[in-house]
Amino acid sequence: MRVNILLFAHYRELAGTDAVALELPDGATAADAVARLRAAGATLARIPAAPALAVNEAYASLETALADGDEVALLPPVAGG
């Protein structure tokens, strides 16, 4: 399956892009997506192994099972207000 990873703020700077498409095996979780992304480069490895994240615009856990077409956003500590 194919999922789209969205990156924001500090994580976007580490990645050098705001979105990355990943091909993952069926049954993959959000944690698998993060691990795959972190393995793709030295600066990407500086993204935390267990970041806060959202799947399809809702806060989700690393254990969340992904489906084809899911949008997985990696969220640095929020700083609104």
Added chain:
Amino acid sequence: MSVHTWLTDTPLEVADVLARVGTHEDGAVALFLGTVRRSNAGRDVVGMRYDAYLPMAERVLAAIAAEALERMGEGSVAAAHRVGEVPLGGASVAIAVASPHRAEAFDACRYVIEEIKVRLPVWKLERYTDGTEAWLGGAPPPAPEPAETAS
């Protein structure tokens, strides 16, 4: 009973949120503005850039305001948050809450800003007088609600 929330890349004015709350049943309007201050952690700030995960931030801000209204039981809530560049002294967030009584208005207004601080997927890049800039560390986003992990 009404809720109005939005994110915008244009300057926020008090009138923007005030105009969206209040009826003749209300005896109180609480207003909160968050503004960019000069000094943060000992460094001189010239401005901020706010970035958002826009579709999710719109949903979360609407949910926060709806929760505030639910706490009051009656009244109205308006909340707006900036994205993009906000200069020193500029407003980054504006919240207005109208209620028949002041205690509920203050409580709901406080609820909205406190929840924004921990839940709204927005980040700020702080710019300093020496030309450097840094993403501010903020609150770790909350653990997901069990209902939200089921999908």
